[in-house]
Amino acid sequence: xxxxxxxxxxxxxxxxxxxxxxxxxxxxxxxxxxxxxxxxxxxxxxxxxxxxxxxxxxxxxxxxxxxxxxxxxxxxxxxxxxxxxxxxxxxxxxxxxxxxxxxxxxxxxxxxxxxxxxxxxxxxxxxxxxxxxxxxxxxxxxxxxxxxxxxxxxxxxxxxxxxxxxxxxxxxxxxxxxxxxxxxxxxxxxxxxxxxxxxxxxxxxxxxxxxxxxxxxxxxxxxxxxxxxxxxxxxxxxxxxxxxxxxxxxxxxxxxxxxxxxxxxxxxxxxxxxxxxxxxxxxxxxxxxxxxxxxxxxxxxxxxxxxxxxxxxxxxxxxxxxxxxxxxxxxxxxxxxxxxxxxxxxxxxxxxxxxxxxxxxxxxxxxxxxxxxxxxxxxxxxxxxxxxxxxxxxxxxxxxxxxxxxxxxxxxxxxxxxxxxxxxxxxxxxxxxxxxxxxxxxxxxxxxxxxxxxxxxxxxxxxxxxxxxxxxxxxxxxxxxxxxxxxxxxxxxxxxxxxxxxxxxxxxxxxxxxxxxxxxxxxxxxxxxxxxxxxxxxxxxxxxxxxxxxxxxxxxxxxxxxxxxxxxxxxxxxxxxxxxxxxxxxxxxxxxxxxxxxxxxxxxxxxxxxxxxxxxxxxxxxxxxxxxxxxxxxxxxxxxx
Amino acid sequence: xxxxxxxxxxxxxxxxxxxxxxxxxxxxxxxxxxxxxxxxxxxxxxxxxxxxxxxxxxxxxxxxxxxxxxxxxxxxxxxxxxxxxxxxxxxxxxxxxxxxxxxxxxxxxxxxxxxxxxxxxxxxxxxxxxxxxxxxxxxxxxxxxxxxxxx
Numbered sequence: 001x002x003x004x005x006x007x008x009x010x011x012x013x014x015x016x017x018x019x020x021x022x023x024x025x026x027x028x029x030x031x032x033x034x035x036x037x038x039x040x041x042x043x044x045x046x047x048x049x050x051x052x053x054x055x056x057x058x059x060x061x062x063x064x065x066x067x068x069x070x071x072x073x074x075x076x077x078x079x080x081x082x083x084x085x086x087x088x089x090x091x092x093x094x095x096x097x098x099x100x101x102x103x104x105x106x107x108x109x110x111x112x113x114x115x116x117x118x119x120x121x122x123x124x125x126x127x128x129x130x131x132x133x134x135x136x137x138x139x140x141x142x143x144x145x146x147x148x149x150x151x152x153x154x155x156x157x158x159x160x161x162x163x164x165x166x167x168x169x170x171x172x173x174x175x176x177x178x179x180x181x182x183x184x185x186x187x188x189x190x191x192x193x194x195x196x197x198x199x200x201x202x203x204x205x206x207x208x209x210x211x212x213x214x215x216x217x218x219x220x221x222x223x224x225x226x227x228x229x230x231x232x233x234x235x236x237x238x239x240x241x242x243x244x245x246x247x248x249x250x251x252x253x254x255x256x257x258x259x260x261x262x263x264x265x266x267x268x269x270x271x272x273x274x275x276x277x278x279x280x281x282x283x284x285x286x287x288x289x290x291x292x293x294x295x296x297x298x299x300x301x302x303x304x305x306x307x308x309x310x311x312x313x314x315x316x317x318x319x320x321x322x323x324x325x326x327x328x329x330x331x332x333x334x335x336x337x338x339x340x341x342x343x344x345x346x347x348x349x350x351x352x353x354x355x356x357x358x359x360x361x362x363x364x365x366x367x368x369x370x371x372x373x374x375x376x377x378x379x380x381x382x383x384x385x386x387x388x389x390x391x392x393x394x395x396x397x398x399x400x401x402x403x404x405x406x407x408x409x410x411x412x413x414x415x416x417x418x419x420x421x422x423x424x425x426x427x428x429x430x431x432x433x434x435x436x437x438x439x440x441x442x443x444x445x446x447x448x449x450x451x452x453x454x455x456x457x458x459x460x461x462x463x464x465x466x467x468x469x470x471x472x473x474x475x476x477x478x479x480x481x482x483x484x485x486x487x488x489x490x491x492x493x494x495x496x497x498x499x500x501x502x503x504x505x506x507x508x509x510x511x512x513x514x515x516x517x518x519x520x521x522x523x524x525x526x527x528x529x530x531x532x533x534x535x536x537x538x539x540x541x542x543x544x545x546x547x548x549x550x551x552x553x554x555x556x557x558x559x560x561x562x563x564x565x566x567x568x569x570x571x572x573x574x575x576x577x578x579x580x581x582x583x584x585x586x587x588x589x590x591x592x593x594x595x596x597x598x599x600x601x602x603x604x605x606x607x608x609x610x611x612x613x614x615x616x617x618x619x620x621x622x623x624x625x626x627x628x629x630x631x632x633x634x635x636x637x638x639x640x641x
Numbered sequence: 642x643x644x645x646x647x648x649x650x651x652x653x654x655x656x657x658x659x660x661x662x663x664x665x666x667x668x669x670x671x672x673x674x675x676x677x678x679x680x681x682x683x684x685x686x687x688x689x690x691x692x693x694x695x696x697x698x699x700x701x702x703x704x705x706x707x708x709x710x711x712x713x714x715x716x717x718x719x720x721x722x723x724x725x726x727x728x729x730x731x732x733x734x735x736x737x738x739x740x741x742x743x744x745x746x747x748x749x750x751x752x753x754x755x756x757x758x759x760x761x762x763x764x765x766x767x768x769x770x771x772x773x774x775x776x777x778x779x780x781x782x783x784x785x786x787x788x789x790x791x792x
Contacts, residue, residue, distance in 0.1 A: 443761075448763060
């Protein structure tokens with residue numbers, strides 16, 4: 001019979017287990033072989049019993065007890081008392097593991113030895129009693145010890161279980177409240193633990209899940225990849241992968257899985273989680289779509305596109321940039337923006353980039369120099385933007401070669417035109433002045449002849465002189481008119497608000513003589529105030545009214561001037577009852593020196609309406625002869641209001 | 642207060658025709674005028690200051706000044722004369738073909754004594770010269786005719 005195994009083996013380590021088993025055997029042997037010799041029993045004493053103060057105290061207690069009972073010869077009482085005390089000692093919290101059975105038996109032996117002499121008279125009886133006692137004691141203490149140990153073990157188990165239960169509850173809570181899937185896979189690739197998320201995501205319940213391989217829940221196409229990842233996790237200690245979880249009803253959930261290897265006695269486990277990334281994937285797809293959209297815009301831009309950071313490092317450019325510059329993307333990535341320019345342009349570009357970084361935006365016109373040295377005028381824009389917390393310049397450049405050429409051509413033509421206009425006007429002005437002097441001399445000397453020698457010239461000579469003077473006078477008029485014509489637009493007087501009605505009154509004053517001479521009636525409606533060169537407006541109206549009076553028929557002239565608003569213009573009409581202008585000449589009358597009638601009937605140089613036209617056009621308006629049914633002439637002109 | 646003698650006139654004019662006609666007009670007034678002619682402002686100043694060839698020149702009763710002159714414009718000469726204490730009392734009549742208002746204002750502002758537009762017509766010119774003679778010899782008193790002042 002063996003009672004070697006008294007305690008749950010797993011509570012003790014192997015050493016403890018062995019010691020306990022040995023002690024129990026000793027106990028049995030001692031019990032079966034009793035009585036023993038004193039020497040044998042003495043050998044059982046342990047040095048520890050004498051050195052350990054606790055055991056020493058227990059020993060003292062037991063010895064006193066033994067002595068008291070033996071002196072009284074009370075063997076039965078001794079046995080019981082000793083047993084109780086020993087049991088008590090053995091189960092004391094501190095004593096249980098410390099007072100060994102050997103120590104207790106040693107205590108009993110010492111007590112018996114001390115009693116040896118006084119008890120000699122009944123030595124044999126005493127010896128038997130002690131041996132019996134010892135045997136009982138040892139067995140009893142051993143059992144008590146075992147009981148105590150068992151109780152303590154149960155307590156310990158209970159405590160540990162409670163702690164474990166608490167920990168487990170906490171862990172379960174954590175696992176269940178994880179935002180994603182939680183799973184534990186053992187080294188045989190079985191799912192051994194998972195949270196409810198796994199059941200929800202897969203659509204299988206717990207009993208079904210255990211029957212599946214973890215990879216059964218994924219798209220078949222991903223299997224080789226995921227098998228490799230799982231292997232990697234077991235071998236390397238961890239792995240991550242994106243995979244699509246396919247639930248029972250076929251719904252696909254893109255998820256991000258990550259797992260770690262955990263080493264346990266039973267073997268390695270994979271503890272992992274899976275996070276739903278459908279939103280992230282959606283966002284990524286959106287970003288990708290937007291990027292494709294942006295890319296297609298950037299690529300379809302008609303100019304060169306660029307994005308570089310505040311150190312001039314190019315981050316982005318379109319194919320046009322490479323085409324125009326003839327540099328490869330790799331080269332562009334190594335180049336600074338100013339390197340695409342030459343000479344003063346480099347300075348300009350560096351300054352403008354600085355301006356963009358400082359003020360937020362700028363533009364520049366410079367010659368883009370490509371790899372082969374071709375220079376093209378470009379117009380560049382720059383805007384400061386923040387890309388990944390880095391201040392950058394984003395912009396576009398447009399080839400302005402054609403615009404530039406067109407601009408240059410227009411500018412050149414404008415300059416030529418202005419020059420030729422100025423030349424022409426200067427010529428007209430100077431010519432008029434210089435032509436006047438000899439004419440005046442001719443006329444004056446001719447007149448001087450008649451004046452100085454009135455007696456020496458006859459009637460015919462006097463007539464010739466008069467005709468010469470008249471011809472020269474006409475020439476002078478022509479030149480004066482030409483001069484007046486060339487002056488229109490020369491002065492560049494600013495246009496000021498001008499009351500045309502007041503101008504009208506001045507004109508009538510000036511024309512008073514011819515008005516009264518011809519019995520003319522000149523009326524006008526209310527006339528507006530408008531921006532004009534006052535003296536030119538005066539000239540314009542004077543010429544028109546003078547014409548209206550001059551080209552009269554047989555009846556006294558009647559002239560009516562009115563003005564009406566037409567959009568952003570004032571339209572003036574000067575209507576007379578004169579001889580009129582035949583429609584086919586309606587346009588020719590505005591050409592300088594054009595005359596429709598003989599000088600004899602209607603003297604004049606043919607400049608008046610040409611001057612009018614020039615004045616009106618100088619003001620940004622137009623003038624024309626209104627074809628009308630009524631007799632007479634209707635001249636219209638429009639001036640900006 | 643008519644001046645007994647004819648006017649001593651300095652005519653500053655570069656156009657020989659105008660010179661001729663003006664001189665003819667003065668002659669026609671019937672008085673014994675002395676009309677000296679210089680062609681530009683530099684010479685006019687030399688005359689007035691009796692410098693070089695003009696060391697014996699008289700102080701004119703009247704300067705007739707054309708504005709459109711070579712070398713030194715009439716405006717410039719006018720300013721010089723009117724800023725010169727020794728010369729500024731000599732009456733200066735501007736006689737020019739310019740009709741510009743700006744010239745009128747500018748010359749009076751510079752101290753001109755009269756501004757006359759040179760007529761293009763001979764009869765007119767004669768009438769103007771007669772009027773000048775009538776005014777400066779027959780109406781106005783001249784600094785050159787003061788009894789306290791020696792010429």
